[in-house]
Amino acid sequence: MKNFLIGGVPEHFNLPWYIALRDKKFHEKGINLRWKDFAGGTGQMCRALREKEIDMAVILTEGMVRDIIKGNESKIVQVFVKSPLLWGIHVAANSDYESVSDLKGTEAAISRYGSGSHLMAFVNAENHDWNLKNDLNFKVIKDLDGALEGLPKGNGDYFMWEKFMTKPHVDNGTFRLVGMSPTPWPSFVIAVRNDVLENDTKSIKAILGVINAVTENFKTLPNIDEVIAKRYGQKIEDVREWLSLTEWSDRQLTSKELENIQQKLLDLDLIESKIQKDNILQNF
Incomplete structure (x- = not known):
């Protein structure tokens, strides 16, 4: 059994991970994946990746792109939520x-x-x-x-x-x-430390395969709106509206999307220069 630690915000976007963990879907692939909540969000997770506190993160797209440009030795392996935040x-x-x-x-x-x-x-x-x-x-x-x-x-x-x-x-x-x-781009991506990618690409692919299978059918799970409302203290009508607006994904960021994000960060003086997409994105 291979061990991996993934971080994310304790919000409804990430409920598919909890479902996969509850149902031991990662164990079926020989992977002991553990989840760590980061209530502080993107900045806290970027630091955790840099300090090798976690192996992977489900993280806001623009924040991860910016931190990679600023030296975070990680790559984005796919979009997780393609709808805007x-x-x-x-x-x-x-x-x-x-x-x-x-x-x-x-x-x-x-x-x-x-x-x-x-x-x-x-x-x-x-x-x-x-x-x-x-x-x-x-x-x-x-x-x-x-x-x-x-x-x-x-x-x-x-x-x-x-x-x-x-x-x-x-x-x-x-x-x-x-x-x-x-946001004028997909909201959440999955990022992985470069050393983890280099050492165990096969396991990372397996993890992505499991979570993508869960998100594909997430909206059709029985009473999922009631589950979300109870777990996160939401009104059922708000949950239903949120579900109607939210789309998960199993694809990578496109070159056009990444260019748009980098250009916006540059325009806002949040980065000093753009870098090549191969230094930001990992395509399998």
Whole structure:
């Protein structure tokens, strides 16, 4: 039995992994895959890959591309969720902010520098023609729990996080949703450390085969909407809307998608230069 440790956010996108682990689908392939939750998101997982704390990660596309360009010795092996991530722009319910335009020049609460909440704040600012140097300020709050505690106290002014995972906190009156900012590319990819890829390509292929078989039929699993609603504290109607908008994948990023991501990161001064796709993508 070969051991692998994979990291990901504890969110509904990753429920297929829990199902495959519960049903011992990886064991059937001679693989002991263990899952580690990273509530801190992309920046935390990038560091874990760099420090060889984990072998693989299910991670936001733009964050992984950026960190590989900045020296993370990992590669993207495939897209996991091909639909865009719907980033909600949230403020404390007790704040005076009523629209995204009110947030110009205020502090974006982010989980970490290099995280999705950090990078998407730049994308959102560009979408609203803000000055990226003068109109963006940041406050590190570590994760969703940090934002829930901090924003009502004025520790950060707005917080960008996946709309549906954050909606219960809008419903209970902690946050208000003032805008949306979908990613202009596939939302999640699977990344693997280069040394792991070099040493055991066969096992990585087997892991991908297992998870892709689960995601292919995920939406048709009996009562899956009820399972998600109960597990993640969601309203059933929100889960059904989320399922209708979410598409998993078993393909690799296309050259055009990768070019679009790199160009956007370059335009936003989040990388200094683009690199060859073979240094970012692993094709089997």
